[in-house]
Amino acid sequence: MTGKKKAAKASLEAMYRVFTVPEAPESTLSRIDKDISSNLAGFLQDHIVAIERDLSDVEKDFAESAIPEKPIFVSEQTQFLLDKLVANSVHTAAPSFIGHMTSALPYFMLPLSKIMIALNQNLVKTETSKAFTPMERQVLGQIHRLVYQQDSAFYRKWMHDPRHSLGAMCSGGTVANLTALWVARNRAFPAEGSFRGLHEEGLFRALKYYGHEGAAIVVSKRGHYSLRKAADVLGLGRDALVSVETDESNRIQTDALRDKCLELQKQKIKIIAICGVAGTTETGNVDPLEAMADIAREFGAHFHVDAAWGGPTLFSRTYKHLLRGIEEADSVTFDAHKQLYVPMGAGLVVFKEPGLASAVEHHAQYIIRKGSRDLGSTTLEGSRPGMSMLIHSGLKILAREGYEILIDQGIEKARTFARMIDDQADFELITRPELNILTYRYCPEGVRQALAVADELQAEKMNACLNRITKFIQKTQRERGKAFVSRTRLEPAWYYHFPCIVFRVVLANPLTTPEILEDILKEQRELSKDEGIADEIDILQQMAAVVLKQSQKAARQA
């Protein structure tokens, strides 16, 4: 054997080992593997270093653009990941991380995920998934039943019917919403006469054939941004996402919705879908779904409900009434990586009628042939992992009762926090929680009094100042790394609809305690006294004083 051949053989054998020989038990990676299994919370706390480190600084560790030529040891990369990636990641499971919809995971999800990854099934076809396919169909059936409450006979008939699908698993809520609207769009322009349907001939010919000037998706202005993205992807254009005003509780105004639909109809614009929101991303409110269903029926529009966040409220006997009317939706989006407590990367959409998904059905020669059980025929994605196994496990291990507790305690904790904020003179609750989301801001007592009597211009000035303060507090608190609330912009009616920056809080982690919430307020109050924002606070207090003085003077004169 020549030297060159020998070297080639050695490399090949090394590669063989990479695929067949597991990490030694005493290797860095095996140790971490064990650490995570035995004490996840400890591992995260020990390794995630919540220090104030700017992203531009972190970028330096990820600056090399060339793919390395020579292999390195697994242990070396593991150490790199621990020091540079894990250390600078976000402790999303921390009970004081209440800013976004990513929360802690039940412990069993981790080893179960390992099984899923080890099996490496591909759900696009049964040839690479076998039992995973009926398992996923069952999960879709179970969520369908949670939403639509059909009887067992219905599911016996449809759940495993190879020519039908009660829904589609997706990588997340965005793809779920897109899938629902894809179905809605294609169904709005079906084959008829010489026209072979939008799915074949496209939107341009569809509108021409049916004599429409355009097509629209109608949703409240609190609808998730994925809907606008979907309008773009689907070729309708972002303009086609028509926003409707909300009431003081961030729910769609049904009168305004109906007016808008009439207006669109008059303009010969086809209403493809009306979307209800069951748990707005920013404020956690639920649209009046029953009334919306009626309006959708009146205008012959597909009724979609985006319950990515609020869907699991259906587990709660106490609160499921909040979603009344959801069972009238043609399609419903559910996110599993939110309140089903499954790791990131799992969403789904269910369809009321088993035939609906056929509007987007497609086949190929080598897989998902007609009549096969392959789930790939009605999903937007192709190759997909077996995430549904984790939903399946959550539904069995936690069961309805377990999820009910999670939902109930989240909503009740949000109410507790709202009361806490109400009780503090220097914080202002902006939206009261309907589900487990609320918004508020820091607002010194005198300023609140001044805002109550201010005219529009004065209020605008003070709110602009408060915006800078809120932004500062939120950013600084995040950078400090002990706690995290997010921020968004809302337009409260009582401030003349001026866009106000607010703290946004999502209470889905069962480990978040009232004490933690107290501490968060305490830190925010502290930050309001920070040098970096002292000038803003001064100006604000002065403005408030002037406004109050004027108002008192006016009162005396009156």
Next chain:
Amino acid sequence: MTGKKKAAKASLEAMYRVFTVPEAPESTLSRIDKDISSNLAGFLQDHIVAIERDLSDVEKDFAESAIPEKPIFVSEQTQFLLDKLVANSVHTAAPSFIGHMTSALPYFMLPLSKIMIALNQNLVKTETSKAFTPMERQVLGQIHRLVYQQDSAFYRKWMHDPRHSLGAMCSGGTVANLTALWVARNRAFPAEGSFRGLHEEGLFRALKYYGHEGAAIVVSKRGHYSLRKAADVLGLGRDALVSVETDESNRIQTDALRDKCLELQKQKIKIIAICGVAGTTETGNVDPLEAMADIAREFGAHFHVDAAWGGPTLFSRTYKHLLRGIEEADSVTFDAHKQLYVPMGAGLVVFKEPGLASAVEHHAQYIIRKGSRDLGSTTLEGSRPGMSMLIHSGLKILAREGYEILIDQGIEKARTFARMIDDQADFELITRPELNILTYRYCPEGVRQALAVADELQAEKMNACLNRITKFIQKTQRERGKAFVSRTRLEPAWYYHFPCIVFRVVLANPLTTPEILEDILKEQRELSKDEGIADEIDILQQMAAVVLKQSQKAARQA
């Protein structure tokens, strides 16, 4: 405390434990966790029972449509999963599973996945991903560099630029292709004069404004089915996916491509994109990318290359020339869960020009604000897991050299298998491997001789018969569970383009040996003698005898 309150407190505490107390070391799930870590191959072999069990039978274990009311123990669900799900899943990592693009994983991917899942980052925004964002940008930059070979200065400038993105991570190749074509479609109809761009106003107005009668995506007839799906999703309609004939090597005919483009132009149909395929799904062939780039330029079309399968061929110094011209593509799809050997659920698209992704940019109030580093502003998906961490690790641990070995040995093994098939009188190679994919079928010696002299009608009859035999052998072999090849339909020119069913083989698992390939042929030959197909074989032999006799007679007469 009342009994009811006590019960509620107990449930809440139980839920607490689910989130805080890991599985005990001696629990079923912990044991499995350990088993998988120490001996994955053994675990899979021990637990995946490749028995002939019909899916309709498997469905019985997943028949309950109601979500269970009461929680069960983790161990109970684990046992259920082992017995019912894992036992009946597909051993995609088996060296004899050479039917699809899902292969074995390097061992380190498993514990690394656990870190990824434990961290549960969400890549849509830096607030829930921090260091994962620069890490993902680096991965996109590295693949970009692999494809486009820009210099270090280019990447220093663009890789971490918050207002730009060199690509988009996706859940798989389908979303990657869709994202590329979404960009292409929006760029084909940009804002101009009074028109605010397709992304805002939609396809209908875009075509009207620009005076087009339609829009098309052009690809060879061997293009992946996701492209047709994308044409539907994007509102172009499936008709808009225009297929071009291929040559005898399943590569697009460039003359036919140019003619088709001229024809579309004459019909006032805007050519949005021309797609090259670098590794056709069915036969693993690569289109003449350089020539296609020229044609795309000539017609002002976006040039996209679907390198979901073949992209990593660029790691090989020996074979990368096969993809010559890929660097001229405006966008390229790469699948990480294929030949980057990452677990299911990871694909990506890279864009030649850093500004391209802006055609699909979007923002929201509470995240992905303008100017933020959030990666969510140019991805089709919203919330996404940190899969790029696994790509990052593969690129460092295996490095270019490691991937080169994987690519080279796959291609060489395919050539070995092709020679093996050539050497057997009763097997017929249908497509010779260019990369690591080939197709063939069982075809008794006499039949092959007869086919060589048969007229069109005779050939059709014999091929129809062979189709039933191939299908039978493929299905039975799959059901037996020892080995798996897939099947598809091709139209060989030498059989008058009659659709022939063929075995399809993908050689990406480094553990597949020549002996295993020998055994697969042996089992197929055995199956050809199976009772279930005896009648077909008989008929076929008789047909062949008649054809041969006629032909000999004709030869004598001549």
